Amino acid sequence: VKTSGKNGYQFFDPAFYGAMRQRKQRERELQAAIVENQFVMHYQVRVDAATQRVVSLEALVRWNHPVAGLLYPDEFIPLAEETGMIVQLGELVVDTVCAQIAAWGREGCAPVPVSINVSSRQFNERDMHALFLQSLERHGIPPERVEIELTESTMIRDPERTSERLQAMHALGIRLLVDDFGTGYSSLSMLQQLDFDLLKVDKSFTHRLGHDGQGEILFTAIITMAHALGMKVVAEGVERPEQADVLARLQCDELQGYYIASPLDAVGVQGEIRRRQAA
Ligand code: C2E
Numbered sequence: 001v002k003t004s005g006k007n008g009y010q011f012f013d014p015a016f017y018g019a020m021r022q023r024k025q026r027e028r029e030l031q032a033a034i035v036e037n038q039f040v041m042h043y044q045v046r047v048d049a050a051t052q053r054v055v056s057l058e059a060l061v062r063w064n065h066p067v068a069g070l071l072y073p074d075e076f077i078p079l080a081e082e083t084g085m086i087v088q089l090g091e092l093v094v095d096t097v098c099a100q101i102a103a104w105g106r107e108g109c110a111p112v113p114v115s116i117n118v119s120s121r122q123f124n125e126r127d128m129h130a131l132f133l134q135s136l137e138r139h140g141i142p143p144e145r146v147e148i149e150l151t152e153s154t155m156i157r158d159p160e161r162t163s164e165r166l167q168a169m170h171a172l173g174i175r176l177l178v179d180d181f182g183t184g185y186s187s188l189s190m191l192q193q194l195d196f197d198l199l200k201v202d203k204s205f206t207h208r209l210g211h212d213g214q215g216e217i218l219f220t221a222i223i224t225m226a227h228a229l230g231m232k233v234v235a236e237g238v239e240r241p242e243q244a245d246v247l248a249r250l251q252c253d254e255l256q257g258y259y260i261a262s263p264l265d266a267v268g269v270q271g272e273i274r275r276r277q278a279a
């Protein structure tokens with residue numbers, strides 16, 4: 001309902017109520033989007049730093065808004081988190097990704113694992129172990145085909161319960177990744193105890209490479225420690241060839257970023273995988 005025009009409610013602070021109304025409106029739209037499943041997943045390849053072969057795909061959600069068009073996570077994940085709708089949205093994401101993996105399998109595509117982002121609230125409010133198990137079973141997918149990306153803050157909140165759940169998922173064969181590594185407060189020993197397989201070093205570190213010597217020093221330290229603790233390292237946000245070169249020289253295991261490939265839709269990413277396999 002619009003309150004503009006000469007007979008509008010002049011006693012309101014229009015800017016404030018405008019923002020409130022817009023937020024409420026977005027909230028209703030998001031709820032409807034979940035019911036109608038207006039979401040689409042894009043996939044970005046992660047490659048082996050030495051061979052450039054695709055090792056995994058990261059699933060990234062987009063909202064196909066009926067009026068505004070394709071919206072990126074920054075425009076709706078925070079609202080979904082605040083309202084708790086992230087739990088339902090997360091269930092939708094896991095199921096959509098599993099359905100896509102099954103569809104790719106039927107089409108005869110190469111069996112590349114897919115990693116799924118799980119936010120802190122989502123992980124702490126929903127039994128992720130059960131959710132993944134149900135979705136994997138429903139679509140007939142082996143657990144080795146999925147990975148889960150968690151940020152350090154997720155583990156800090158309730159280490160004991162988080163640890164139990166993560167161990168149960170790991171025991172199934174689901175690989176565990178730490179997202180945005182270096183921006184939170186976890187210790188490497190905690191990450192090893194929780195049996196993480198891979199550290200995704202935050203893009204802010206990657207972007208420092210080439211600008212000053214500090215970026216290289218930080219990567220060297222992270223890679224040495226992660227390897228000593230039995231974890232692989234991926235650099236995210238690789239945008240330039242020099243960054244890829246430095247990272248390969250530092251024995252960084254895997255790379256992800258616009259320089260390698262942008263996130264693509266389900267059809268596009270399979271083209272990208274085939275192109276790389278043929279190369
Ligand atoms: P993230 O998990 O750190 O994902 C990486 C983000 O960096 C993606 O943004 C990706 O498109 C972008 N990116 C990829 N390569 C480059 C690069 O070379 N340079 C730069 N500057 N950026 C690059 P996107 O898709 O907008 O997603 C933003 C965030 O939204 C994600 O950050 C993640 O935290 C969250 N998100 C995305 N999908 C989901 C989801 O399905 N569930 C949940 N809970 N969160 C999600």
Ligand code: CA
Pocket residue numbers: 058117149179
């Ligand atoms: Ca991620």
Ligand code: CA
Pocket residue numbers: 179180200202203236
């Ligand atoms: Ca990240």
Ligand code: CA
Pocket residue numbers: 195196197229230231
């Ligand atoms: Ca390990």
